Amino acid sequence: MLTLKRYDRDKIIKHCVKEFPNEACGILAGRNGKVEKVYEMTNADKSAATFFMDAKEQFKVAKEIRNSGLEMAGIYHSHAASGAYPSSHDVEMAFYPEASYVIISLIDKNKPDIKSFKINEGRITEEEIKVV
Amino acid sequence: MSVNIIINGKKENVEEGMSVLALLSSRSIRPEVVTVELNEEILGKPKYNETILKERDKIEFVYYMGGGGYAF
Numbered sequence: 622m623l624t625l626k627r628y629d630r631d632k633i634i635k636h637c638v639k640e641f642p643n644e645a646c647g648i649l650a651g652r653n654g655k656v657e658k659v660y661e662m663t664n665a666d667k668s669a670a671t672f673f674m675d676a677k678e679q680f681k682v683a684k685e686i687r688n689s690g691l692e693m694a695g696i697y698h699s700h701a702a703s704g705a706y707p708s709s710h711d712v713e714m715a716f717y718p719e720a721s722y723v724i725i726s727l728i729d730k731n732k733p734d735i736k737s738f739k740i741n742e743g744r745i746t747e748e749e750i751k752v753v
Numbered sequence: 754m755s756v757n758i759i760i761n762g763k764k765e766n767v768e769e770g771m772s773v774l775a776l777l778s779s780r781s782i783r784p785e786v787v788t789v790e791l792n793e794e795i796l797g798k799p800k801y802n803e804t805i806l807k808e809r810d811k812i813e814f815v816y817y818m819g820g821g822g823y824a825f
Contacts, residue, residue, distance in 0.1 A: 644821055644822065646818070648818075666819075666821070670822060671819065671821030671822075672820060672821050673817070673818070674817075674818040676788040676815065677795070679815045679818060680788075683761075683813065684813075687761070687762050696818055700821070701822060702822060703822035707820070708820065708821065708822055709823075710819075710820050710821055711820035711821070712820075714817060714818070714819045714820040716818075717816060
């Protein structure tokens, strides 16, 4: 289960809508599956079909997370024109089995669909998102 | 002999003469899916094998974070 504050969930969705039609991406920092901070990241691909995080930003955020005593709880990104489920490309690029992979579908921009998954060696398991 | 380095913020000892590539290999990390930073500078992949870790080096690595919907 991934626990998200309502404010953080809204921040993620707002970021995804702002970047539409390109995909948005970000990192979730927290502890024991509870998100404490959301980092909006740059999609270096600037694409409506793919995302790839900027490496320099990744290092900066990884150090910030570590220095604040948190862990990387998850990674989020939007799907501009497909459902909130990991694509084959998402699965290929899932290198953090402990992390939650949060996907926001903007098929209906007025009603974004947000779901979370664990991806471990190609196996996809949906997990509950608890909004507090 | 070993050298003291910092890996992702943690003090560790590695064998003297160990390359960045050997370090990744020793941790079962595929070099093609990580970015490596050595002493605050991103290290190009062609240099992984030729770069030998030295005392007090600070090395960081992050896995690629990417993917996408592909729905076109």
